[in-house]
Amino acid sequence: MNPCPCGYLGDASGRCHCTSEQVARYRARVSGPLLDRIDMHLEVPRVPLNVLRKGSAQGEERSEIIRCRVIAARQIAFERQGKTNAALTAAEVKILCALTEQGHQLLEQAMEKFGLSHRAYHRILKLGRTIADLAGSPSIEIPHLSEAIAYRKLDRTR
Numbered sequence: 001m002n003p004c005p006c007g008y009l010g011d012a013s014g015r016c017h018c019t020s021e022q023v024a025r026y027r028a029r030v031s032g033p034l035l036d037r038i039d040m041h042l043e044v045p046r047v048p049l050n051v052l053r054k055g056s057a058q059g060e061e062r063s064e065i066i067r068c069r070v071i072a073a074r075q076i077a078f079e080r081q082g083k084t085n086a087a088l089t090a091a092e093v094k095i096l097c098a099l100t101e102q103g104h105q106l107l108e109q110a111m112e113k114f115g116l117s118h119r120a121y122h123r124i125l126k127l128g129r130t131i132a133d134l135a136g137s138p139s140i141e142i143p144h145l146s147e148a149i150a151y152r153k154l155d156r157t158r
Contacts, residue, residue: 004016039123093122093126097126107121107149128144
């Protein structure tokens, strides 16, 4: 979805003149329970024209390399549990997405600070498991969990 009614909130061009009330009303049109069912909420900035012309920004990972990493991470998940991380049940999440005490503390702080739901809690754990798999890590570490929490952008702006 767009970040605001005009679509330019946060754009470097400064074209957005939406009020905070207009933005809040616009975002409220998407219900909390629906947002809970979306694993990742990201802000994607407008791509500069010169980058579009070149095809990719310098230093960015190429799609083929990313594709290989994703295939490898999916294979890890299938070998571990016979399905993707997104398909894990709540009982499986408890076993397969175990956290350290520090991880539990971080997630509890995020839950309280952002008022996250139980559904969001499980989504964060599954996403953290996927991020760990992409990194080749056998366990969900603090950086993986922090990244998963950071992908819940719309939970923080409601």
